[in-house]
Amino acid sequence: MIDEFAKDNLHGRLRRDREALLWKLDGLSEYDTRRPLTATGTNLLGLVKHVATVEARYFGEVFDRPSPEPLPRWQDSDGSDLWAAEDETRDQIIGFYRRTWEHSDATINALPLDAPGHVPWWSEPRPNTNLFAILVHVLGESNRHAGHADILREGLDGRAGMRPEHGTRIDEEARAAHCAKIEQAARTIAKSTAPVKA
Numbered sequence: 001m002i003d004e005f006a007k008d009n010l011h012g013r014l015r016r017d018r019e020a021l022l023w024k025l026d027g028l029s030e031y032d033t034r035r036p037l038t039a040t041g042t043n044l045l046g047l048v049k050h051v052a053t054v055e056a057r058y059f060g061e062v063f064d065r066p067s068p069e070p071l072p073r074w075q076d077s078d079g080s081d082l083w084a085a086e087d088e089t090r091d092q093i094i095g096f097y098r099r100t101w102e103h104s105d106a107t108i109n110a111l112p113l114d115a116p117g118h119v120p121w122w123s124e125p126r127p128n129t130n131l132f133a134i135l136v137h138v139l140g141e142s143n144r145h146a147g148h149a150d151i152l153r154e155g156l157d158g159r160a161g162m163r164p165e166h167g168t169r170i171d172e173e174a175r176a177a178h179c180a181k182i183e184q185a186a187r188t189i190a191k192s193t194a195p196v197k198a
Helices: 002-023 030-034 044-058 090-110 131-157 172-192
Strands: 116-118 128-130
Touching (some): 002 044, 002 090, 002 131, 030 044, 044 090, 090 131, 128 131
């Protein structure tokens, strides 16, 4: 009974994070979904593509249930899953993610939490695992990247949160005052902890 509760709980959180990641694209231009928003090139559509690929691998080949979607071999990872090429549309990437959900959900629903899996890209002695560990791992990956997307979206237009109804814009004056208060606290502590020059 506890296994089913744990599986349902983890699976529910994974579904929540999937939706949170996708809504970060809502209402944005093609350019804003694709353009690099950090020094390393992190972008919103690339995050969706990456999380889809991660999920497809972990709930696919790890349990000998390969994804029906074509995937690059894990050994050939070249970072191309982190951005959208000119010939890839937003709809194609979102469609890939949604089809991955279906395949992943089928794996999660079909297997018990202790179902054995093998992750060839994990080093010894941990390549052998089970569904519980993979659920936790993928949930962590999805949550982490949904957080990245949250920060990127906030930087674009001020919208933040887990769901669209939480994504209302903050009053610019209130935001500036809040940031000024944080900046002042940082400057105050920096002054008080500055090394004394001899």
